[in-house]
Amino acid sequence: MSNIDLFKEVLSKGYTHKGESIVLGAAKLDGEVVPGTQVRIPLKTMNRHGLIAGATGTGKTKTLQGLAEGLSKASVPVLLMDIKGDLSGLAKPGTAESFILERSDAAGVSYTPQGFPVEFLSLSEEKGARLRATVSEFGPILLSKILGLNDTQEGIVSVIFKYCDDNQLPLLDLKDFIRVIQFVSNEGKASFEGSYGKMSTTSLGTIMRKVIELQHQGADLFFGERSFDVDDLMRIDNQGKGMISILRVIDLMDRPKLFSTFMLSLLAELYATLPEAGDEDRPKLVIFIDEAHLVFQEASKALLQQIETVIKLIRSKGVGIYFCTQNPQDVPASVLSQLGLKVQHALRAFTANDRKTIKEAAQNYPETQFYKTEEVLTQMGTGEALVTCLNEKGIPTPLAVTYVMPPESRMDVLTDSEIDEVINKSFIIKKYNEVIDRESAYEILNAKMASAPQEEAAPAKRGKEEKGTLETFLTSSAGKQMARTAANLITRTLLGAIGFSGTTTKKKKSTSWF
Numbered sequence: 001m002s003n004i005d006l007f008k009e010v011l012s013k014g015y016t017h018k019g020e021s022i023v024l025g026a027a028k029l030d031g032e033v034v035p036g037t038q039v040r041i042p043l044k045t046m047n048r049h050g051l052i053a054g055a056t057g058t059g060k061t062k063t064l065q066g067l068a069e070g071l072s073k074a075s076v077p078v079l080l081m082d083i084k085g086d087l088s089g090l091a092k093p094g095t096a097e098s099f100i101l102e103r104s105d106a107a108g109v110s111y112t113p114q115g116f117p118v119e120f121l122s123l124s125e126e127k128g129a130r131l132r133a134t135v136s137e138f139g140p141i142l143l144s145k146i147l148g149l150n151d152t153q154e155g156i157v158s159v160i161f162k163y164c165d166d167n168q169l170p171l172l173d174l175k176d177f178i179r180v181i182q183f184v185s186n187e188g189k190a191s192f193e194g195s196y197g198k199m200s201t202t203s204l205g206t207i208m209r210k211v212i213e214l215q216h217q218g219a220d221l222f223f224g225e226r227s228f229d230v231d232d233l234m235r236i237d238n239q240g241k242g243m244i245s246i247l248r249v250i251d252l253m254d255r256p257k258l259f260s261t262f263m264l265s266l267l268a269e270l271y272a273t274l275p276e277a278g279d280e281d282r283p284k285l286v287i288f289i290d291e292a293h294l295v296f297q298e299a300s301k302a303l304l305q306q307i308e309t310v311i312k313l314i315r316s317k318g319v320g321i322y323f324c325t326q327n328p329q330d331v332p333a334s335v336l337s338q339l340g341l342k343v344q345h346a347l348r349a350f351t352a353n354d355r356k357t358i359k360e361a362a363q364n365y366p367e368t369q370f371y372k373t374e375e376v377l378t379q380m381g382t383g384e385a386l387v388t389c390l391n392e393k394g395i396p397t398p399l400a401v402t403y404v405m406p407p408e409s410r411m412d413v414l415t416d417s418e419i420d421e422v423i424n425k426s427f428i429i430k431k432y433n434e435v436i437d438r439e440s441a442y443e444i445l446n447a448k449m450a451s452a453p454q455e456e457a458a459p460a461k462r463g464k465e466e467k468g469t470l471e472t473f474l475t476s477s478a479g480k481q482m483a484r485t486a487a488n489l490i491t492r493t494l495l496g497a498i499g500f501s502g503t504t505t506k507k508k509k510s511t512s513w514f
Contacts, residue, residue: 054345277318
């Protein structure tokens with residue numbers, strides 16, 4: 001048997017799947033496309049996460065775009081983190097150029113230019129439906145991890161959340177949280193310490209500075225209402241295609257903490273709300289994170305642990321996560337070990353460190369008799385990639401240099417007018433771009449301080465006034481937040497169950513906790 005025949009036999013066994021699959025491209029050997037070979041990714045294992053890596057200009061973003069199209073055609077919703085702004089072309093048909101048809105013919109697949117259902121989302125002032133979450137929904141543990149607090153400071157945040165729950169002080173945005181810190185440090189210090197114990201002024205000051213730092217990265221745009229409903233990420237259009245939600249975060253390159261804040265909160269929310277999926281034929285949602293190093297950049301060890309925990313567990317909810325980055329080393333080894341699909345585009349060896357990185361990257365792939373992996377990594381052209389995935393039994397497939405299929409949508413960005421056209425057809429933009437500023441902790445505490453002089457001047461009427469305040473509260477918007485607070489407590493409990501340890505602080509014998 002010739003080497004090519006043996007190669008075709010090995011590939012056929014590895015990439016023949018019983019269920020639905022996505023054709024990634026055609027296999028190559030000795031620099032030539034091998035006729036009759038297709039590299040297929042089974043839908044059944046696309047909740048096992050993956051990596052798309054490669055140097056700038058090697059085609060990894062177009063590979064991501066093609067995978068998103070295949071998922072959409074299979075009725076699987078997709079969420080894309082668009083850092084560079086070059087994924088908007090998914091909404092419009094591509095062009096049948098000669099080089100595109102050549103690739104399609106090599107893979108034995110017909111090329112049909114088409115656009116896909118797209119929804120633009122935003123964390124900032126970019127065009128699109130605004131994504132938000134309340135401070136209360138984050139909960140004390142997740143918020144503490146984002147802020148990079150130590151155990152003592154995390155305990156203080158937990159007590160502050162407990163105080164707000166007990167006193168019906170909704171924490172909707174960061175100004176609510178800051179106002180509560182100011183209150184328990186000054187005007188309400190005595191009453192607070194009487195019920196919850198003393199707290200270090202230094203620790204409260206540190207927490208305040210960390211919150212202000214988060215504000216400077218634009219977090220005020222993210223924290224607040226209306227909270228985004230993850231069900232809106234998992235829609236199917238009238239033609240049966242999965243909705244491709246493109247989160248445009250072009251202006252967050254220099255604000256990695258806000259980006260990682262959103263990512264971890266989204267994953268935690270998905271885990272807390274989605275039921276166990278079991279072993280299904282296709283994922284419920286697939287998330288692609290372009291420029292994935294931004295998720296891990298400046299992340300504390302504790303935050304990395306939480307990300308790793310959620311990634312391990314969210315697979316069972318039918319959610320797949322795919323990281324797209326230049327260097328595989330951008331993804332922590334603990335996360336890299338969880339990734340079933342690896343699509344490695346070319347790496348460039350310009351320095352001694354580059355050569356060391358390439359050698360390490362080659363060791364992440366299965367051994368093969370057909371390639372010298374370390375050499376292939378530097379010799380592949382644009383639109384070619386080393387690929388291995390998991391078959392339907394969870395076994396890694398043979399390593400294959402793949403001539404990647406081109407996207408059927410536009411391989412370029414939309415114009416401003418075309419983006420406006422997509423946004424004008426949005427089903428959710430009116431729902432989420434309405435500005436809401438309900439009565440919450442900030443307004444309630446300010447009103448309490450404003451009424452304090454009158455209460456001191458007429459102590460005999462205090463009982464009556466307190467009753468009036470209670471009656472007013474029960475009919476106010478803050479009172480209506482009580483049901484939401486109860487739901488938030490359930491979510492926090494679920495977050496604790498997936499590894500967010502330290503949700504409560506152990507009570508000491510002394511009346512002072514800190």
